[in-house]
Amino acid sequence: MVRIFNKLRYRFVLVIVVMSCLSACKKELQFEGGDNYIQSFSLKTDNSVFTAALTGQDIVVKAADDVSLDGASASIRLSENARIYPDPATITKWDEDQQFVVTAHNGEKLTYKYSVERSSVLSENSVVLATQSDVDEFKKLGVTEIAGSLVIGEPLGKDSITDLSALMNLKKIGYSLVINSTYAATKLTGFDKLTTVGGAIKIESVKNLAEINFPELRTAGSIFVLNLSMQALSFPKLTEVNKFIDVNAPIAALSMPNLRKVGELFSVLNYSGKAADVQVMSFPSLKETGGLIIG
Template sequence: MKFNIQILTLICFASFFSCSSDDEAPPKIIVVEEEVIEDTAIINLTSEESNEIDFGDVVTNITSTRVFTIHNSGNSDLKIANIIIPDNYTIDLLTSIIPSNQSKEFTVTFTPTDILDYTDLIKIESNATSGTASIIIKGIGVNSIYDGSVTLITQDEVEDFAKSGYTEITGALFIGNINNFSPINSLASLNKITEVGSLQVISTTELEDLTGLENLNVTVSIQLLSNSALKNVDALLSVTKLSSYLSLLSNTALTQINGLSNISEIGDNLRVNNHPNLINLDGLANIITVKNKLYIENNSLIENLNGLSSLQSVSSVSIRYNAELYSYCGIKSLLTNKGIGEDYFRPRFNRYNPSSYTIEDFDCEKMIPDGIIHSDTGYGISEQKDIDYLISNDFHGIDGGLIISSENITSLESLSFLKTVSGSIRINDTALTNLNGLENLTNVAQIYILNNLTLSDYCGLSPLIVNGSLGENLYPSSEPFYTVDNLYNPTLADIQNGLCSE
């Protein structure tokens, strides 16, 4: 409403100094007009998507919610008389009063009943004098089965996908990204998903467990890779069989894998590698078949393979770098029944490294003392890194044999820490010129040196041969020292008599 107020001011001035009435001035009249400000209510609608409300895909008969905001930037109350909303959408309030320069949030829900596009407008009936009184609202009703693969990298993406209500994914569910660390910390909202082809959880930094996946059956493959906070996989108890691989790699906080205890068959490789805090393999106790290769590598706390006691068949087995592993009794039945298809079994760099023959007929477990590395088939040195491994782990003795064989080997001086070899030492086909570095050996069963075309100096063995123990407990017919096809081929007596080099 607009109106004018006229203020009339009469100013009269009479001059008492005038001599004549003709000198009197007429009164002056000044009119001042004041304008009253117009009442306004200016409406504007916004949402999380700024200019529209977008529900995305929502499974039919599943309810999803969004929030939008009505702003009043006018100077008087905005009175909302009604909100017109399309079918399949509902809203928590239909009327409201929004004071000047204030806002109010409204919650709208979407429940599609058919597989179609529900794009329309929300319209506001009010006393607004200007502004925008409508907003686009979008949502698509979809089938409960997602056709394809899904990648979720952020927590917001996890929550948004969960709101869609999908119960199955025909392809893979990727959580995280191999190229970047992911801050995802919870999968709880994914609890409606009951089946996926493949589950990949990769490079998360805050995800401590897989809570939310308790109802999930994975049919093809599982990979858990480089999840630095992941402590357990308890939520995977619904998984029973994989047509492809199961791969657990470099989950540094993982302490147990009991959530895998209902899996009975793996159609490709099984890998459990690089877990410094994993205590045991008990979660694998029901696995009967691994159709390709089994890898148990670099799990520094595992002491036994009891979790593999049900395993009946596997293509080949690699068990390496498990520093505390001393018991193989869990796979004795597998070996006895010839369950390894390629008959390839060679444990290395574990506390105890028995051959399949030893496990089957003699000792399936043996506690090796600290500082001693064990190998039934002989510890092999073919390059410097093999020596570096012994040094880095403070080994000073070998329970078993030592095989030094490669033309890459030109010096043994870095073996000066080595004191005992309970089996034989074999040195062949190297580029050595001398055996310096073996001076600290005190106890060796046998020594074979052959086909080292540049080797002429054996003086590094003199302390062992003259003052140490060489050849104890050998059969009478066995030779403790043997050389052939080297540049110089001394006998044991030659070295005892000081003829250690040529």
């Protein structure tokens, strides 16, 4: 009787062992299939960790406009025994689109596309930058969009602002951009990424200002310039002004090569009301305007 029991117990243990082996073999066969997935992806900078959203074969990292991911270190988890090319450890330009190929154990390949989705940093109120220190401090906020107006300088007082490079990441102003008389530089630069001004661009009685350049501006509500010293205005990508353009200054060069529409009057005269001494003038794309007065 004992012998029969031992034999049955032996057979039972043997069955368990065989089933375990079959289960392990099945898992091994599955593993040897085509697992070539990125299971997680993140980037680490000095201050933050950015975890990517994985959708299909897209790797999307979300970051604010003013955050650079270049030089970040990547952390990636792949399917078991899969490999990735190029090695993310060799990538430094994480602000740019990248492409990776993940190869499974059996050689099957899958291509992933990496990209960065940028988000604006919004200031919901109007912003007044009365002094150079105000301008410099504003940069630390990382603001890329202002819902209200942006006012540079005071209407009266000592010239104080000479450098607007701290505003280079600003992309949109919901209402007006006002440059007051205490702006002291001879050139208006620093709006390198500004594409939209919903209201007026107003520049009046800035005594030293001779040149204006908005390299990326596409649309504005209106443009008003009243200045004795103004010589050159450049809006290379401006396409539409909803209301009027009123330039009252003795300018020699006016460049708006992509301007297609001015909703109301387009006027360029000098400060005294006489014809401006325009030597170089370019707006070959202009199709529609409520009226045109050019000296």
